[in-house]
Amino acid sequence: MQIDYTTIRSLIVSETIEGNTIKLKFQAKNQPTPIDATAVIIPSQDDLMKNVTKQTTKTAATNIGITTLFSTIGGFLGGIFGRAATSAGSSISSAISQEQMSTNKLMGVQITQEKKEEAILTCFVKYKNNYKWENDDWSYQNPANIN
Numbered sequence: 609m610q611i612d613y614t615t616i617r618s619l620i621v622s623e624t625i626e627g628n629t630i631k632l633k634f635q636a637k638n639q640p641t642p643i644d645a646t647a648v649i650i651p652s653q654d655d656l657m658k659n660v661t662k663q664t665t666k667t668a669a670t671n672i673g674i675t676t677l678f679s680t681i682g683g684f685l686g687g688i689f690g691r692a693a694t695s696a697g698s699s700i701s702s703a704i705s706q707e708q709m710s711t712n713k714l715m716g717v718q719i720t721q722e723k724k725e726e727a728i729l730t731c732f733v734k735y736k737n738n739y740k741w742e743n744d745d746w747s748y749q750n751p752a753n754i755n
Contacts, residue, residue: 609741613725616732619739619746623728625719630727636739639748643738647731649723 609615621642622633628649635642737751 611729611732611736613729615741616729616746619732620728625724628719630724630731632728632731634732634735634738636746636748643735645731645735647727649719649727 616634619634619636620632621635622631624631628651630647630649632645632647633642634645738748739746740749
């Protein structure tokens with residue numbers, strides 16, 4: 609049997625999206641307790657490259673602006689205060705870079721119904737031995753009892 613999202617939809621009793629993660633509960637009618645599962649929506653290679661390019665450009669522009677501003681202030685102040693201003697600018701620039709290049713921002717994905725269904729289906733494959741398709745419906749089978 610070909611497993612697709614429409615065939616497993618009846619097993620999904622709970623679905624919560626948090627960022628690019630989907631927390632799921634799968635449960636057949638004859639199943640005493642649901643199975644907790646987590647699906648991850650992964651961006652396509654094109655989306656990932658767009659995110660990296662966008663964040664790199666933003667980070668570079670921000671770093672240049674902050675570094676230039678604090679270096680200018682440091683130049684006007686001179687001495688210890690000038691070095692402190694330049695150092696503060698460097699620290700701020702570094703902190704902003706880390707935030708802008710975070711994994712969440714790079715892995716960010718526009719969640720479409722198609723991507724959500726694909727992630728859920730990929731997740732379900734890990735648990736398919738817990739279920740059996742019979743009489744046009746899913747039933748629970750304990751994998752430990754399968755011959």
